[in-house]
Amino acid sequence: MKLDQTLYDVAADVFESLAFMLLMPDDTIDTGDVRASAVRVDFSGPFAGQLFLRVPEATLSALATNMIGLPVGETPSAAQQRDALREVANVITGNLLPKVASREAVFAVHAPDIVSDGAIPAACGAGQGAAHAKIVLDEGFAELALFIPESVVDKAAASS
């Protein structure tokens, strides 16, 4: 599905360029039964929706370490890790929306919120379509879900 690919491409670019993480080809990685942290980004504008990002704890620590540029042997604090996760989600959302809508569209991207149970919901609101992506990284993986109106999902599919 085209929107899945767009979500994957944008997120992959952000993980590579912002967090200096390499993409790996392994598609068989088990993402279910691991301790993970998740963040939610709400946005509004021409349409409203949510982006969810979930990463396992080990990946999150590496993410924060890479972004901050911590010396070898130094571990990022829990606050730094949460901040890194929020910021990556924020950058993915900001780069994704012009590709889903248009470059002229003006969105309000709200401050990312940590999801208390570390999970991505199966659905988010009535009438919402979804796109999903799983990115396998040298330091683990990242899972994403984008919830936006079905009409926007259908339009994206039709334009492929």
Add this chain to the structure above:
Amino acid sequence: MPLNVLIVDDSSVMRAMVAKTLRIAGVDIGEIHQAANGQEGLDALRDHWVDLVIVDINMPVMNGEEMIDAVRKDPALQDLPIVVISTEGSQTRIERMERKGAKFVHKPFTPEVVRDVIADLLQG
């Protein structure tokens, strides 16, 4: 001559990234001051001599655009070089920032882009 830089972003991780990027880019840095929102940024400008402001747009309390408007209205600060580093994807909003005299760098960014934008801004 070393530049005193003010970095304004509500993410402490992003502020650290920007500082790291400036060093990697070879920008001659003096003091680095940090602020978590536009109001703290204005307070920092009153307390410290700053040669360059690097600011995000979407922040609580006072956003980057509001901070830029306040800076441009202050006779003591109005010509301060400003670089906006943001995820902002709306061309409409980007052009609005540029009309306020700010340069724009999109997140994610590379050290080379940041270096070139700063060089261009300071020469102009």
